[in-house]
Amino acid sequence: MGTRTGIRRTLCSLLALALTPALVGTGAGRAASAPERAAPATPVLVAVRAAHRGDVDRVVFEFRGGLPADREVDYVDRLFADGSGRRVHVAGQALLQVRFERAQAHTDDGRPTDAPRRVAFPLPNVLTAVRAGDFEAVTTYGIGLAKRTPVRVTTLQSPPRVVVEVGAGFATVSRKVWFLDRDRFVDNQEPFFVPVRRLVRPGTPASGLLDRLFAGPLPRERARGLRLLRSGATGYDDLTVSGGTADLRLTGRCRSGGSTVTVAGEVLPTLKQLATVDRVVLRDAAGGTLDPDGTGDSTPACLEP
Structure with missing residues (x-):
């Protein structure tokens, strides 16, 4: 009996040694560790x-x-x-x-x-x-x-x-902001610029209106063809209103693209609706404008066709 038992033990040991490389080779050794978690999806x-x-x-x-x-x-x-x-x-x-x-x-x-x-x-x-x-x-x-x-x-x-x-618990008033009507422009049907209503703070209506202008049309307004015609401008700076004149400088680039229809067609009526503004002096980024001391509106040379 002892001899038979010893033989069986020896055979089991040899069998275990023979199987060990196969288990390692098939990745069975990794199965003993904790399973890897998938990376969470990015929201x-x-x-x-x-x-x-x-x-x-x-x-x-x-x-x-x-x-x-x-x-x-x-x-x-x-x-x-x-x-x-x-x-x-x-x-x-x-x-x-x-x-x-x-x-x-x-x-x-x-x-x-x-x-x-x-x-x-x-x-x-x-x-x-x-x-x-x-x-x-x-x-x-x-x-x-x-x-x-x-x-x-x-x-x-x-x-x-x-x-x-x-x-947003402060007072506002409703004023107009003008945007380009793309369809009217394509059809050559004036006026090319049309007004929409926006809320602005009554104490700073000029800057409030220009901020609304450069924020652009609402999604529903864009759906009916309204666009902000930037003429290369990214915004405005150095706005003053004094003696009936609104004076401001466009930031960014300034170009007409050879057209008589430019950002000036939005800025001028948007500001001149105010009782305090009779005239607008619109300047390029460097401060240049064609007629700063005249009696009428002035626009920069870069907006000339």
Whole structure:
């Protein structure tokens, strides 16, 4: 019996040694460790919308696949594009930077979602939201405001949303802003520029109107053919209103493209609706204009056809 038992033990040992390389070779050794977890999916930004409720304006960022791991909302002086570092221009008197980490505004195969790159809103404080980056799972927006006010950030589920609330409990008045009507221009049917209504603070109507102008048309206005004709301008600066004259400088480039229809056709009527403005002096980025001391409106040479 002892001899037979010893033989069986020896055969079992030899069999175990023979099987060991096969187990290692097929990856059986790794099966003993904890299973690897798949990397969590990156939440995808699918919508940006805004509404006025009570004394606040609410900007809602809606995601698919959960909420971003980190959300940062801060007032900044300027906004820069993620990756390139270039300046991103956002209309308004105050600027909120909204930054989402572990979030993207495109699908995994690289297609953009319905989240807008640039959108205007008709709210008392929130003028516009402009995307500054969708780079390496970081998505950044700038929110242009009429006035710097307290901010609160909350989250909601079903669907996942990040809500940015800014104070908007101040007085506003309704004024007109002129935009290019693309269809009328194509059909050569004047007037090429048509007015729409916007809310502005009564104490600073001139800057409020220009901020609304450079925020651009609302989505529903764009759907009916309205466009902001920039003529290369990114915005305005050095605005003064004195003695019936509004004097301002365009920022960015300035070019007419050989056309008599330029950004001046939007700026001049938008400002001259004000009782305090009889004349507009519009300058290029360097401060040049054709007739600064005349009695009529003055525009820069770069806007000549």
